Amino acid sequence: MKLPAFEYLRARSPEEAWQLHSEVEGDAVYLSGGHSVVPSMALRLQAPSRLIDISGIADLHGVVAQDNALRIGAMTRHAEVMDNPLVARHAPLLALAAPHVAHPAIRNRGTLGGNLALADPASEFPAAVLALRAEIEIIGPEGSRHVPADEFFLDLYETALAPGEILTAVHVPLPPASRVFAFDEIARRRGDYAMVGAAAQADLEKGMIVDASIAFFSVGFTPVRAKAAQAALIGAPLSRESVARAQASLAEDLDPPDDPGFPAHRRLQLARVLLGRVLNQMETRP
Amino acid sequence: MKVLVNTKVNGTPVQEAVTPRSSLADFLRDDLGLTGTHLGCEMGACGACLVLLDGAPVHACLVLAVQAEGGTVETVEGLTETGAVADLQENFHDRNALQCGYCTSGMLMSAQALLARNAAPSRDEIRDALSGNYCRCTGYEAIVDAIAATGRARAAATESAQAASANTEAAE
Amino acid sequence: MTLHIGQPQRRENARRHLAGRGRFVSDLALPRMLHAVFVRSPMAKGRILDIDTEAASLCPGVLRIFTAADLNPRCQPWVGTLDHFAGMQSPPMNILAEDEVLWAGHPVAMILAHSRAEAEDAADQVLVDIEDAEPVTGGAPVLLPGAPRANEAADSNLCYETLLETPDVDRAFAEAAHVVEAAFTFGRHTAVTLEPRAVVADYDPASGALTVHHGTQTPYQFQDVYARHFGLPEGKVRVIAPDVGGSFGMKLHVYNEEMGAVAASLILGRPVRYVADRLESFVSDIHARDHDVHGRMAVAADGTILAMEVDDLTRIGAVSAYPRTSAAEGNQVIRLMGAPYRMPDYRGKLSVAFQNKVQTSQYRAVGHPIACAVTEALVERAAEATGCDPFEIRARNLIADDAYPHVSATGYQFEKLSHQACLARLREMMDPDALRVEQAALRTRGIYRGFGIASFVEITNPGATFYGIGGARISAQDGAVVRMLPSGDIHCAISVTEQGQGTETIIAQVVADQLGVAPERVSVTTGDTATTPSGGANWACRGAGIGGETALRAGRQLRDRILTLAGALVQADPATLRLAGGAVVDAASGAPRIALEEIGRIATYRPDTLPHGVDHSLTVAHHFAPVGYPFDFTNGIQGSLVEVDTETGLVKLLKHWVVEDCGRIINPLLVDEQIRGGVVQGLGPAFFEECQYDVDGQLTNGSLADYLVPMAVEMPDIEIAHIETPTQDTILGAKGVGEAGTAAAGAAAMNAVNDALRPFGACLTQTPMTPLRILDALDAALKERTAP
Known part of the structure; x- marks a missing residue:
């Protein structure tokens, strides 16, 4: 169960990520926590020639309450989703879902963005963002866009993400007190x-x-x-x-x-x- | 093509060129000789390979060595040398909370992380914290006992330290 | 003298593991070592048309690719039959498939590369062309004449069959007031040791010596196997089993891959490492169980059990395992039926069938969980039919504690057991009356709890009639070399081995007590054929009983040597001396006469000062083979308390109890943890573990994400009590305990689940008891109740 060989590159910006992605058309995978890509490669279910580590892109980090929504950066790890007071207050379904996601050590590495981009139909977070009526923030060469969760999950492991696009954040509408x-x-x-x-x-x-x-x-x-x-x-x-x-x-x-x-x-x-x-x-x- | 990785392993800076496909577990075991980190499933299901990365337990089989760039890694060897888990080890020993020993380093990592968050966990909380650690030998109960005993002892030590400092303050 | 025997001594070797200093075969790296990966058949049955290794051979790091033609001739094929299983058949097995592939996972080619990753890359490039054939994967119909065969080299799918019966069994059924019956299915599961199988074979052509570092529980058996099958002098073969990450019976069978590693090392003249990854473990480690059992029980009006009749169909692989066979499991199933009970009459039929799946063979508690679950489920039905409660019917039928020796209806001889005492003790621990009150109260709130109990016997300390009689070169005796070092410390090299159960610790305790020293002064060496005497090592619960007795007797011989020498030194009759506190003391007064250290000094460095003719050798070797009864049976009883969520089928295991009698307890700390671990290995397959196959013979859940092992959250706390009935066959009086927990845990749990479901009339007879099976049982019961 050793991974097939690949080239590993780090992207510091979305632009750099698209560039690295487009160089090997269709044969690159973005790496965030790696907790889906790595086991899948260990099982030799996929063998991309290039892994592009996007965890260093600043814009993918942080949890911020904005005017109407809570913005949760894609690189937010499951453990942080579970413990972050802003998430608990404004997006409690994510906080309630997090303890059910695999095991503690997995939650220390797995990221919310990676989880949603994989779109595993048996996973907790996709259903939670759907129920929260969240929007998925995506950035790509054509610019940035927001996709309602209802339009994001298209089919088995298939999402509204176009090749090369990066899931940057989740926006959860701030809930009324009731x-x-x-x-x-x-x-x-x-x-x-x-x-x-x-x-x-x-x-x-x-x-x-x-x-x-x-x-x-x-x-x-x-x-x-x-x-x-x-x-x-x-x-x-x-x-x-x-x-x-x-x-x-x-x-x-x-x-x-x-x-x-x-x-x-x-x-x-x-x-x-x-x-x-x-x-x-x-x-x-x- | 190998990639240069800079990391700190058990307190020592390490700079090594690694193949990108090397997992952190393979890097620790094969390149650094730290064979106390074990491989049981290589897909994040058994917990035998847990190490502390920047203080939190992670599956060394699911983290690429290149992803440890700039990070701090602690393995069972390092935690033993610093004495950080000496009380856990002693309680595991007393309670015979290990048989073949293959799951043990992963169990210590989960236990250490749990007790850092929750000084006096209930048995259910301990079992929950071990939900990703497979042990085929013990049936888990002895491990739960050992962690509970360590938690109690650490909590008591903290309390008596607090009481002592409160007394000192009162005296002042 | 028993200062240390019976004490909860901690395991010295646990310190290494706690510090991450275990030394497992999977940690070993030798100079020039190559890594092996096997290309496996993707199909369960078929004919190999072509294997194209050209592209693979060009992959970076690849040194050699073997197919059957280059590798198999180096190794004598093996045949998994035993002479005392009359009529048994099993075709010979080779390292790599020659023409036919027999299961999905059957190795067809072997790749040797500089790293495991490179070997895996190359394996992806091997093109195997197999003409697919319909596999045999089903149940009873495979035994019908003319059925398609799983293995073309066998003359049918019947590997072995046998029948046991008493003359009056039919009359017992005819005269019974009640006959209860049920059909049971016990799923296939597997050992899932956390360290997978691992071997490093190191042949040195210069010396002609083969050293195999092998994660096994039986190094001497493999020394013999490697010598015979590779045509090497036994003295040139050394097998070293260092720390082993779990074995449970799974690591004593001969596997294609280990034989392949040895063959490759012999051919290449350099070390070859094979460590199964988890995916390979699922399709190459032996699986266990896989039984369909139909059982009936004849009961008198007062609840007396008169007879049982069972028919067990067990499905193995396409060949029988070597050297213990795949028939021993079924053989024990039909012989252990009804074993705790006075039941006079019995008929048991066993059919062992080939099929195109991974081979099954011995795994912890061989046959026991099946026999126990069938017997105890039928006892519950008998109780219901006769209006007894579970404790009452067992009290009526369990062999009385003063009725020994006793011979079971299946011919097992019991020296002395304690079923009734165990039952009484369990009753105190469980307080069933209180549980019934609680159960009734909770039911009114829609909460369904149930409890169940299960009596059992366990086979331990087997003698040579177990395998040796069938021609297998499997030792039932053990050997120890005990010596006093010049410092007065003691060293014991012994043939029983350590996989974490604490063998080395109990051997030190036993030896220490013979020589009057603290166990800390006794070091123990195990697991190396070059440094320890030959013996059976660890199988069928024999480490404490046979290994312990071997150490005891060797220790006493050394004691006598020391006393004789001391007598000459202090000019006293050795009969007036004994050993205590690290010294020779006056037997009557306990006054010290001479320290062991001083004896060691003189014997080693100044033998010239001894009187003429005094023997100063302080090393003894002793071998012990079981005498008396063919086995030392142990017994016990278990209880389980569960809560069934009848809406989801999920079961919560609330509590588990065990009362166990393993004879003399050498170390209660270790015994209790053997029991707990064993219980959980019984609960796993009762609720979670199952190797699931589709109709094409593909294992569909062969990874640790899909195959559900028991984990901490789902397992209960386990309360344990003991009755101690030492065997009189040995001085030590110890019996085995490693399999007791596994033997009856599932049976107790099945009775508990069915007790919880009683208000619905639902009943489970299949393991694992999954949520869906529980919901199916509830639906079936509802249908039956509402049927017109």
């Missing part, structure tokens, strides 16, 4: 990829749900927004009945793969159980 959040997953062992997981937030006014945003992971090729379940909740109080309606409507939202080792109906069943638990956690949150 917003409630919950995150949970069903996993065989602590730190395993979940059998199914969910991130949810809701806005309550006088006990009524006025807005809900729910995303599932480990249910298909991308993280999935549960639109029908959201609709089933909006306009109702958080009650046994509304939760049951949301659970029932999940069949419209989720179309999990049917694997002989894990049939689709079971995953849907677990998703319903989990949705009930996540909504219950919201209810009991102070």
Whole structure:
């Protein structure tokens, strides 16, 4: 399980990164924490000729609360997502998701940007940014752009990132004080990829749900927004009945793969159980 | 093409030319002879290769040696020499919290990081901190016991030091 | 005298590991060493049409590429059968596949390069053209006449079959008030030692000597294997097993890759290193279990167990493992059934079938977990059928503690066991009445807890009837050389080996007590065929029982030598002297007569001052072979408390209890940790571990990200108690303990899960008990309840 040979180069700016990337058209990979690229190369699932280390680019670092959003730099490590007070305050779903991401030592190296750019459908953060209605900041030769999370995750390991583009940050809209959040997953062992997981937030006014945003992971090729379940909740109080309606409507939202080792109906069943638990956690949150 | 890496390993500056594909683990083991860092899965699942990079445990199999540029690496050999984990080692020994010894350096890294964050962790918190450390021999309980005992002793030592300094202040 | 035997002595060698100073084969680098990587068949079955190594041979750093034609002739093929398994067949095995590939992962070519990375680069460039054939991967139908064969060199897929029965078994079933039965499936799992298999073979053509640094538990066995299969004089073969990162039975089998490393070193005349990476481990280390068992139990109206009948189909690889075979596991399954119980009648049928998967063979607690789970699950059903509770039915049927010697229905002879005492002790520890109250209260809140118990026996201290009788060159005896150094310190070189279980520590304790010194003054050498006498080393739980007895007897001989010499020096009758506190003392008063140090000085440096004819040699060698019973059985009982989340199928292991009787306990600290580690190796396959194959014979979860080993968060705390019934076969009285935890942990847990699910009428009979299997069982029970 040794990595195939490659050329290692460090980029100090996005411009330098694109330049190095374009030199070996299609055969370069950006390296941040390396915790997906390195094992994948050790398994010889990929063998890029060049790794471009972008961890030294200043603009990819830092967590800053701006006017309307919290900007989390792509190089923010999972452990920092877990511990950063600004994240806890303004993007609590990321802070709640972080302890579920693999194990402590992985969280010390893995980066939020690397995680989102990989877009593993079984990973926690993509679903969390979806539920947070975050925007993904991307920079490329054509300039900088923001892509809503709903338009970022396109297919299995496929995102809105064009070749050579760099995911620079995540922008999470600052939440109103009344917003409630919950995150949970069903996993065989602590730190395993979940059998199914969910991130949810809701806005309550006088006990009524006025807005809900729910995303599932480990249910298909991308993280999935549960639109029908959201609709089933909006306009109702958080009650046994509304939760049951949301659970029932999940069949419209989720179309999990049917694997002989894990049939689709079971995953849907677990998703319903989990949705009930996540909504219950919201209810009991102070 | 080799790349020159400047790093500090166990307190000693190291400058070596490494092939980019060398993991930090291979670099430590093969180039520096620090074989106390072990390889169990080479994909970040078993925790046998944990070392401290800039003070935090990381998988030396998932970090490229070139990524340690400018960093500070501590391995079990270094932590032993400085005595930083002497109490953990003693409690592991007392409690027979190791058998074949292959997972042990990784366990020490996770334990040291946990106790630095949380001086008196519960058993559940200890088990959680070890969630990425595989041990085939012990069944984990003895390791949890050893870490808990170390935490208690460190907390008691801190408390008595604080009490002593409070007394001194009071006397002044 | 037992000053140190029985004490929780810490392991001296643990200090090295704690400091990162372990010396594992995977750490070893020798001058001119080459690194080996194997090209493996991607298919489970097929015919090799062509292997093109040209591009690979041009890769940087590559020194040599072997295929079967250049490598296999250097090594005598091996055959995994034993004579006492009548009718057993297994085709010969070579290092590299010659025509047929037999499993996905079967080595077809070997690359030697200057680094592992370069060898892997070259392996990617080898083009292997294999004509795909349909693999044999299924269950019972593979044994039907005319079924496609897994291995064309065998005349059918039946490797071995056997039948055990008592004359009255049919009558017992006919007359039973109740017959309970169930079909069980026990998944395939594997050892996953944290240090993978590792070997550095170093042939020196100048001296004709082969040194193999080998991460194994049985160095003498490999000295013999390498000598015979490579045509070398045994005296020219040295096997060194330094620190070994876990073995558990997996590292005593002959593997293609280790044989390949030796062959390559013989051909190239330089050291060859092979260390399996984790992906290779999954497709080349032996797997374990893989049984379908149908079991029935005949029970009288009062809950008395009358008989059992079982049919075990176990699926191995396309060849049987060497030299212990892949049939020993099934053989033990059918012989251990019902072993803790008085049950008089029995029928057990075993079929061992070839298939195109990695070979299975002995792994910790060979056969025990299967026999225990089947027996104990049927005992639970019998309890239900007769209205007994789990403790009551066992109290009624376990062999009484005063009823020994006892012969089991399968023919095992038990010297003396303590089942009833263990049961009573477990009852005190678990307090089942309180657990029942708690269970009922929690159920009203939708929380489903259950507990289960499982009695077991464990085979330890095997004699030569185990393998030797079948023609295998596997030693059941051990040897020790004990000597006093000039300083009065003691050294013991012994054939039992150390993989972290504490062998060296207990040997030091035993020797120390024979010679009246502190264990710190006894150094112990193990694991090197050049410096220790030949013996069985470590397998089937024999280190403490047989190794300990060997050390004890050798120590006593040295004691007698020392006393004789001391008698001459202090002019006393040796019979009036004994050893204590590092000195020869007066036996009656304890008054010191002469220090060991002084005896050592005179014997070594001034033998000229001794009276004429006094023997001053202070080295003794002694070998010990088990006598008396063919095995020293141990016994015990385990309890498990679980909580099942009936919505998700996840199981939380809340607590585990063990009461164990391994005879004389030499070191309670080490014994308890052997048990805990063993329990977790039993819980792993009960809930998590499973080698999953698709219909094409591809292992689909062969990495540590996908194969789920038990980890710290999911494992429970384990409370342990002991009953001590020493064997009278030896002076020491110790039996083995390494496999006890594994033997019954899964059985207790399965009973606990089923106890939790009882309100739903759901019942699991398959391991691992995964969330999906639990949900399936709940659905099936619901369907049954609601069926018209």
